[in-house]
Each structure stands twice: as C-alpha cells, then as structure tokens.
Amino acid sequence: MNGAILTAACLAVLALSCVAGSAEPRNPNTDWFRKAGAGVFVHYLNGLQNNKEQLHSLGKETSWDQCVREFDTEKFAATMKEVGAGYVIFTIMQVTRHMIAPNATYDRISGYKPGEACATRDLVLDLHTSLSKRGIPLMLYWTGDGPRADPKAGPAFGCSTPVTTDFVRKWASVVEEYGLRYKDKVVGYWVDGMYPFIGYDDETLGIMARALKAGNPKRIIALNRGVDPKVLSYTRHEDYTTGEQNRFFDMPVERWIDGEQWHILSYLSPVSWGQPGCAYTKAELGDYLFEVNRRGGVVSIDAMLFRDGSLDRSQIELLKAAIAELRAGVPKPPIPPGNLAYRKQSKLLSLDGSHELVVNGGVHFPRLGVDGRLDTIALAGGEWPWTYEVDLVDTVPLRRIKVTFGTGYPTKLEIRVSADGQAWKTVAQKDGHDGKPFEATFEPTQARYIRVMSIKPDGPDQPGAQMAVAELEAYR
Structure with missing residues (x-):
C-alpha cells in the first residue's frame, strides 16, 4: 500500500x-x-x-x-x-x-x-x-x-x-x-x-x-x-x-x-x-x-x-x-438425595494442595469419588499422603460431610472447607481411623470447596494403605 x-x-x-x-x-x-x-x-x-x-x-x-x-x-x-x-x-x-x-x-x-x-x-x-x-x-x-x-x-x-x-x-x-x-x-x-x-x-x-x-x-x-x-x-x-x-x-x-x-x-x-x-x-x-x-x-x-x-x-x-x-436436558438427581457433591468437579492433589497428582493406574479418576457409586474409587498416584478436593461450584452453608473409603484408607485425616479456595477451615480431624465411613457434622459453614487430607499413612507397610475415596458426600 x-x-x-x-x-x-x-x-x-x-x-x-x-x-x-x-x-x-x-x-x-x-x-x-x-x-x-x-x-x-x-x-x-x-x-x-x-x-x-x-x-x-x-x-x-x-x-x-x-x-x-x-x-x-x-x-x-x-x-x-x-x-x-x-x-x-x-x-x-x-x-x-x-x-x-x-x-x-x-x-x-x-x-x-x-x-x-x-x-x-x-x-x-x-x-x-x-x-x-x-x-x-x-x-x-x-x-x-x-x-x-x-x-x-x-x-x-x-x-x-x-x-x-x-x-x-x-x-x-x-x-x-x-x-x-x-x-x-x-x-x-x-x-x-x-x-x-x-x-x-x-x-x-x-x-x-x-x-x-x-x-x-x-x-x-x-x-x-x-x-x-x-x-x-x-x-x-x-x-x-x-x-x-x-x-x-x-x-x-x-x-x-x-x-x-x-x-x-x-x-x-x-x-x-x-x-x-x-x-x-x-x-x-x-x-x-x-x-x-x-x-x-x-x-x-x-x-x-x-x-x-x-x-x-x-x-x-x-x-x-x-x-x-x-x-x-434431563437432570440427574443427586445420589443420595440432597448430596451437593454428586458429579461435581474434583481433583487429586498433593497433601498441601500445591499441585495435582497423576491418576493411580490410569483408571481411578477423581470423578469416581463423586459418581454416586461405592464400587468405584478416586485414587492418586505418586505420593502416599494426598488430598482429595471437590468443588461444589456454589457457595453454600455446609453442615455435614461423609466420606466412604475403598480398600485403602487414612489412619490420620483432616477435612477442610473453603469459600474461595484460599482460606481454609478445618471442620473435622481424626487420628487412629479404622477405615469405616467417616462422617462429620459441624456448625453451618459457608463453603464451596472441600478437601479430605490423608496425612497418614505416609509410606509403605503402614496400617490403612494409601487413601482411596469411594464416595464423598456433602449436605447443608
């Protein structure tokens, strides 16, 4: 030009x-x-x-x-x-x-x-x-x-x-x-x-x-x-x-x-x-x-x-x-009814939440911990202690969380919630857990994100084995 x-x-x-x-x-x-x-x-x-x-x-x-x-x-x-x-x-x-x-x-x-x-x-x-x-x-x-x-x-x-x-x-x-x-x-x-x-x-x-x-x-x-x-x-x-x-x-x-x-x-x-x-x-x-x-x-x-x-x-x-x-356009009702975590987005994270982990075996995807089925599991690979995170998308007043584990379970765990993914509040913790479904009820807390932290076992040949999450449920 x-x-x-x-x-x-x-x-x-x-x-x-x-x-x-x-x-x-x-x-x-x-x-x-x-x-x-x-x-x-x-x-x-x-x-x-x-x-x-x-x-x-x-x-x-x-x-x-x-x-x-x-x-x-x-x-x-x-x-x-x-x-x-x-x-x-x-x-x-x-x-x-x-x-x-x-x-x-x-x-x-x-x-x-x-x-x-x-x-x-x-x-x-x-x-x-x-x-x-x-x-x-x-x-x-x-x-x-x-x-x-x-x-x-x-x-x-x-x-x-x-x-x-x-x-x-x-x-x-x-x-x-x-x-x-x-x-x-x-x-x-x-x-x-x-x-x-x-x-x-x-x-x-x-x-x-x-x-x-x-x-x-x-x-x-x-x-x-x-x-x-x-x-x-x-x-x-x-x-x-x-x-x-x-x-x-x-x-x-x-x-x-x-x-x-x-x-x-x-x-x-x-x-x-x-x-x-x-x-x-x-x-x-x-x-x-x-x-x-x-x-x-x-x-x-x-x-x-x-x-x-x-x-x-x-x-x-x-x-x-x-x-x-x-x-x-057919909605899927939550399983069980009222479960806010059903089919929500989820991640396999390091214990401190700083990075995502690989899927264990290439088949135990994070979504399998919120799919409404107890015969599937979410399981991370690469690190013994790890964190399972679920994003509820909506910020709601949570008051009850239930976690059902697979064959592997944490003997020491902590459950945290957050409204923004930055500031976290511990709502439940236990040392000496035996692998049974863990349920925590607490004062209503505004939250969008949930983390289940498996602190122990932190290596092989320990009770519990690496945490496997069969299902995480969340309720108002």
Whole structure:
C-alpha cells in the first residue's frame, strides 16, 4: 500500500476506535449463543491440512490456494449437523501468511498477490452457505498478533513484541474488510493473541474490537488473554469470555462473569489442540455440557479436521452423544438425595494442595469419588499422603460431610472447607481411623470447596494403605 492510502486507512481505523464504546454488560446479543449451548471449533491451517507429514492432510500437499479450493464445505456442514453443533468456530489464519479468503487490504500491505497468501476462493462465504442451510451459525477465529512468522508479511504489518498501535491499526483494517463483506453472515469472533504481556491495552483492544464488529454491530467477540487457571473475564471490549483451557473442568457459578457471557474452549484429544482421539467418555462430556449449560455457560469443543472437510470418527461419535445429552436436558438427581457433591468437579492433589497428582493406574479418576457409586474409587498416584478436593461450584452453608473409603484408607485425616479456595477451615480431624465411613457434622459453614487430607499413612507397610475415596458426600 502506498503512503497516502496507508495513512488514510490508518486514520479511518483510528477514528473508529476513538468512538468505540465498551461491550454491553449482560449483552442480549449473546442470547443466541447461550441457547446454542455448545459448538465445534476447528483448526484449518497450512501447517496441518496442507502438510503431508500431518495426519490432517491425508498425505497431500499442494499450494495453499489449491488446498482451500479442495475443502468440501458440504461434507463439513453435514458433519456439524450430524453432531448437533450449535455453531462453528473456524480459523481464518494463525501465525503464517495463509488466509482462507481474499482480502485486498492484506494483499496491499503485505505485497503478496491474490492466491499467494489469501486464497482466491472465499471459503468463509462457502462455509456460511453450507452451514446456514442447516441452521448452524458461523463464527471465526482471528489473531491479534498477525502473520508474525512470515518473513514478508510480518515486517510489512509491523509485527513485533510489544505490539504497536500502528501495527494494530493495520492488522485491524484487514479484519474490518472481512467484517464489512460478511455482515451478519459471521456472527462472532474468537480472537487469539490479544495478550497483555505482548502489549495489548485498553486502547489497542478497543481498536481491534471496533474492527471486529464492522458490518455487524451485533457480532459477539472474545479477546484472548491467555490460559488462566480458570475462566476469567478480560476487557470491557468483549461480549463473552475466550475461556481457553487445557481441559473441560471449570464450571460457571452463573451465566455472567463481570457482565460477560461465560464460555469455555478446550479440546477433545488427550494430547492437544486439533489432534485425534478422545480424552473423555460420552457420559463424562455429556454431563459436563449439561451442567455448564444449566448454569448459563457455553462450551466450544475443539475437534480434529481433515483436508477434505471430514472429522476424526471417534470424535464425531463422542460429540454426537455428548451434545445429544445436552439437548435432552434431563437432570440427574443427586445420589443420595440432597448430596451437593454428586458429579461435581474434583481433583487429586498433593497433601498441601500445591499441585495435582497423576491418576493411580490410569483408571481411578477423581470423578469416581463423586459418581454416586461405592464400587468405584478416586485414587492418586505418586505420593502416599494426598488430598482429595471437590468443588461444589456454589457457595453454600455446609453442615455435614461423609466420606466412604475403598480398600485403602487414612489412619490420620483432616477435612477442610473453603469459600474461595484460599482460606481454609478445618471442620473435622481424626487420628487412629479404622477405615469405616467417616462422617462429620459441624456448625453451618459457608463453603464451596472441600478437601479430605490423608496425612497418614505416609509410606509403605503402614496400617490403612494409601487413601482411596469411594464416595464423598456433602449436605447443608
């Protein structure tokens, strides 16, 4: 782009950013998102679907333009319908120069010709056509750090750490062109790389947010601050939380968090993003989706995508079953009645709670200590003394806790509760326990978290053996 054109474009984006307001708290534009409940997120990238060394490519490697032309949007949309996706989030680009649709602004600034970086096929429009006929809304993945890995486009846009205002204006002008083209065909963005640690602040977040809503002010956006220990809000400029997590675990207390729609994104694979296989059972993921949605949250599920538009078959079957359970909307009454800990999230921790422990034998998962069954156990590996933690999600006045142990039990134990996971209160303790179910009744105490600490045995050849939790129950 020549100097005059670039200056005009930058001033236009700056003017837009100056009048950009914050996202509306408790934004009704997220109502459809909340109702959708769960959607599918896919990585479609040159380094995956167009790299013959990757499974995603089906062994084929061509020009990026040819790769995009070959993508079967009808096959992909039919699969999204089959699994019951409430929406789709599809990547436009990530790190490299490769874009899935034409963009004149990108070509002018980067110096690339059409087809060299931006595909000549408008895959976004074709995705919308195929998905919309099946009633599935389309959202897009964007980044805040641009084509930083490309030796030509990166310097042309001014990619750097920390990001500069000039770079953000240039990069925002690219997504603005897309927004003005697609209007209501694109209903949302999930934007990666908007990290405060690379220099994003309220001003630059606002510039990008305004561009993301170009052509459709009702478009909902989330700006990624990075992976946090739990889902957190970030900025007044977003409508929903990005919620990037490395597993489906965190649970919303209610729909809104600091005025933003609560949302989580993680992957199905036991390995990482966009990889094959399933880290969850159908029942486990289905229960999670149902409970998150019951509380007002939304779940985006990353799945493996192949070059031709098909998905990993095992993940399709898992998605179908889990989303069907969400849509059925049948609550599971607690076992026993009134048990607040039933099917709540749980962890295997070190005795002091400083770190998570591995699952003993790879089968005694933490969820098995709150599944309503006495023939399954939660059991940690790697450390003799350990702590079992349950998150009730809601803060309630607890007055009774019962723990039933498996074949292994603590001879010295302590039960603590906390409202915030930071300040803990001991409500029961015992030395010389014989392994029978342990029940503690105490004055009503406001609590969300419960910890059962097995202090002894603290090594082999001691009475009790390592603690195994068959069931933890909690009552008001």
